[in-house]
Amino acid sequence: MSGKIFPVSMPKWGMTMEEGKVTDWLISEGGAVNEGDEIVEIETDKISNVVESQTSGILVRHLVVEGSTYKVGSLIGVIIDGDVKENEIDNFIKKFESEEKIKTDTKEATNKTEKLQVGNLELNFLEVFCEKPEEETIVFVHGFGGDLNSWSYNQVELSTHFNTISLDLPGHGGSALEVDSGNVSELSEILISLFEKKEINQAHLVGHSLGGAISLLMAYTKPEIFKTLTLICPVLPGCKTNTEFLEGFIFADSRKQMRSVVSELYANPKIVNRNFIDETLKSRRFDGAKQALSKIKDANFLPSGEGSFQLPPLEEIKAPIQIIQGSEDKIIKFSEYDLLPPNIKIHELNGSGHMPQMEEHNQVNKIIEAFIHQTRGSI
Amino acid sequence: MSIKTFRQALNEALHLEMSRDKNVIIFGEDVCGGTGGTGEKDAWGGAFGVTKGLLSEFGPDRIMDTPITESAFVGAAVGAAMTGLRPVTEIMFVDFLGVCFDQIFNQAAKVRYMFGGKADMPMVLRASYGAGASSASQHSQALYPIFTHIPGLKVVVPSNPYDAKGLLINAIRDEDPVIFLEHKMLYDFSGEVPDEAYTVPFGEAGIIREGKDVTLISLGKMVNVCQEAADELAKENVAASILDLRTISPLDEETILEFTEETGRVVVVDEAYPRCGVAADVSSIIVEKAFSDLKAPIKKVTPPHSPVPYAPNLEQAFLPSSQNVIDAVKEVIRGEK
C-alpha cells in the first residue's frame, strides 16, 4: 500500500458523552479534504458541532447514515491519502471495528464529577487523569451562568497530554448555591482553597469570561502555583458586558426566552439544541439558583455593564498571559486592547462568538497547548 | 443526586415544602394510618406510602388522618386554602372523585372567579390513577379529562420521579387549585432525582426524545409505553419524537405545534377513555391550528370505550401497548398522502 488510511471516528466531547448523532455530511463521499476542513456535523447533548479533518486526502467512505446515532469511538468515515485499494480499506474498517469492540469491552469507567467541602461550601469538580501526563495540571474556570460542561470540547482532548480539572463555581452547576458577597475576590479565594486542598502545586489556568477575571486574581495571588494564564473572552477592566444578556441568562423561564438569550452566546445560534436549553432551564429552577446568580451579577457588574471589581495591573502578574477572543462576541465589548501590555498575545478567532472554546474548539485546544509548551521552553 | 423511586421523590417534595412553609398541611384517609388505634402510628403513610415518615417529622398538627368523608375533608381543604393554609389533601383513588366532585369543580375551581379575583385557592388534591394492578373498574380509571374540562383547575400528571418531585413542589407553591395525579404502577419506578428543592413549571411539555419521522404525544405511564415503541421503531429506521405533556391544564400547545410542524405526523397515546379525552382534545387542537403541517391524519391510541376489566388478560388488552403504538405509527406513515 503506497497511501495512508485515516479513520474518522465519533469524537468524545465531554466526559459524559457516550454517543452522538450524525446530522450532516459536509464533504460528500469521494470528495477531497484538506487538513482543518469541516467534514461532518455531529449533534450532542449540548450543541451541534463539526468534526474537522486531521489530514488531507479523499473522504473515500461515509460509513454512517445521516440522522442516526453512533457510539463515541465508532468509525464513521475513512480518509485516504495516496494510492489505496478497496480491499485495503475494507480490511482497515474490519480491523478498526474489532479493535474498537475490544476497547469498549474493556473500557474503564468514565470519570465522574466529585464533590469537595471547601470551607462551608461544597464544590463540584471533574478531574481527568492522563496516562502519561506532562508535569502540570490544566485548570478550567467557566464563566457567569455556565458550568464545567462549558469545557466539554476541551477537557477530554487536553487530557490526552495533561491532567485536567474543571469545576463549578459557587452558585453554579453542582456546587453549593450559596455565596457570601459573590465578588470575584471571594470566588478566587474559594478556588485557591480548593486547589490547595487537592494539593495541586503547578497548574495552567484557562478561564472564560468572568472566570477569566477570577483566574487573573488567582494567578496574581498564587504566582508559585499558576504558571500560565489563557483567558477566553475575559471580563477585564475596560470591558463592557451585555447586562441585558446577564439578566436574561438568570431569569429566562421558558424555552423560548432561554433560547433567545443563549443564542447570543454563539456566532451561529442554530447550533444550540433543545437539550442544552432544557438543561440550562433545569439548573435555574433549583431553589436559590437565581438568587445566587443575581448576587454574583450584582457583586461584579455595574448596571452600565462595566465590572465593579478591581483587578491587579496585568504587568504585575508573573504568569505569561494570552487572550482568545471571538470576532462575533455579543456579550463582551472590549475596547482597550491597545492598553494591554504588549507581551500579551491576543488571538482573535473569526466567526466565533462568546464561546470559542465550543465553537472553535480544535483551534482553541491547539492554542492552549502551544502556549503551555512555548512558555515552558522559555522558562 | 441519587436514584429514587417515584414514591420517594413525592415524599421528598412534601418533606421539603413542609419544612420550608409551616402553612403546608396534609390530610386525607390513612395519610398516617393508625390514628386512634393501639398499634403503630403512621402505619401506612398513605395508601401507597407516599406520606410515610411525615408524621414523626412534623407532628399531628401538620398531617392528619381523616374519616372516610371525602366531601367534608376536600371541602375543608377548600375552606382552609381560603383562610391562610396551604393544604395538600388526597383521595386514595381518583375514581372516588364522585363523592367529592362538587367540592372540586363547583367550589375549589370557581371561588377565585366568582369572588371577582379576591380569593386565593392554594390547595393541592393528590390522587392515584391508572390500570394494570387488577384493581378493576372502580379503582383503575384515568379520569384527568374530567378535571381538565373545568376552568379554574390545573391538572398535573407526571411520568417520572424527577418531574414528580419538581411538579409537586410547584403545585404546592401555586395559588390555584391543582389536581395532581400519580399512576399507581409508577410508584416503584426509579430515576435520578436531585436531593435539593427545584421546580418543574406547568405548561411546559417534557421533550423526551427528538426524531424527525413522527411525534408521539403522551402523559403519565403511557410515556414509558411510547419509549418502548420508539426503541423498536428505531430498529426499523423510524425516528420518533416523544413529548411528555406533564400538565394538561395548562397545556403546552407551543411545543405540540412545533413538533407537529417538524415531523408532520402525530400519534397521541393516552390511557384515559377515548370519548372527550386528552387524545381527542390534543388532536383537535393540532387539526385546528396546524392542519397544513400534517402529512397524514392524526392517530389516537387509547383504551376502548369500556370500563376497566378485572381479568389480567382483559386488562392488558384494555391498556395501550407499545405494539398498539408501533401499529399506529406505521399506519400514520403509510397513510401519508
Next chain:
Amino acid sequence: MQLSRDELLSAYQTMKTIRVFEDRVNQEMGSGDIPGAVHLYAGQEASAVGICSLLDSRDQIASTHRGHGHCIAKGCDVPGMMAEIFGKQNGLCLGKGGSMHIADLEKGMMGANGIVGGGPPMICGAALSAKILGTKGVAVAFAGDGAFNQGTTQEALNLASIWQLPVVFAIEDNGFAEATSSEYAVAGDIVKRAQAYNIASEKVDGLNFFEVHLAAKTAIERAREGLGPSLLQIKTERYYGHFSGDADTYRSDEEKNEMRQNKDCLKIFRNKVIGSSLLNEKQLNDIDDKVLELIDNAVKFAREGAEPNLEDLTKDVYLSY
C-alpha cells in the same frame, strides 16, 4: 338582656337593613334589571344578626344560596352587594358571582353558595385554619333544614366533632327546603341528630333576637375556648317563596298572612326593647329612615354602575396560567 344601647341600636339597624334590602330587591326584580333569580332572606334577620353581631374580624362565615342576610350581618358593603346582584362591575365580586355567590373574604364572608350543603365542609377548613394558625377565630356554617340532610353537612358534623373544631353550625330551620316541608323531609330531630355526633346542640326561637344572641354567645365562646363545635337549630320564617319566581302555592294564604303579622322578628324586637324602655320609638324610626336612605343609595349605586368589561370575562380564572 345585657346588651348596651349601642349594641341594640346596631342590631336593629342591621336587621332592618336586611329586611329593607330584601324587600327592595324583590321590588327591583319586577323591573327586569336584575339578572337571574334571587333567594330572599326576609323574615330570618334575627338569626343572621343574632349570631354575626358576636363575631369579629378573626371569624369566618359561610352562607347558603339565601345569603344576602348573612352578608349584611357580617358587615359587607351594602351598595357593593346591590351592585353585585345587578351584575355590575362595581359589585362586591365585580359582577362575576351574582346573588348566589356574593362574598367578601376580607370581612370573613366566605361566600353565599349555590350548592346546598356547600358551606359546612368549607367551614371545617376555615376552623382548621383558625386552630392551626392560633387565631382563636370561630367559623360559622349557616345552613338550612334542607342542607342539614346533605351528606356534606353530616360529614362536616362528624369531622368538626372528631377534630374538635371551633365551628358553630347555625341551622336555619324555616320549615321548607324549596317547596318541601321539613316536617316531611327531616328524619328524626335536628338537635338529637347533632347530639349523636357529641356536638352540643340546642333549639332556638329564631324570631327572638335575644334568644338567638344568648345561644350564639354560648356556642361561640365554647368554640373560642377550644371546646369544640356547637349546633343551633334556629326556628325561623321565610317570608318569600324559595326564589323570586316562586308562586309559593305550597303555603296557604292564611299561613303567609299569619307569618307577616305575628311572626315578624323585627316587630318582636321593637316590642321588646320599647317595652323594656331600652330604646324608644323615635330612635327606631330614625333608624328606619336611615336604612331606607341607605338602600335607596345602594340601588342608585347599582343602577349607575357599569357592566363589566368584556375583557374581564376570562380574568381571574387563575392567578396565573
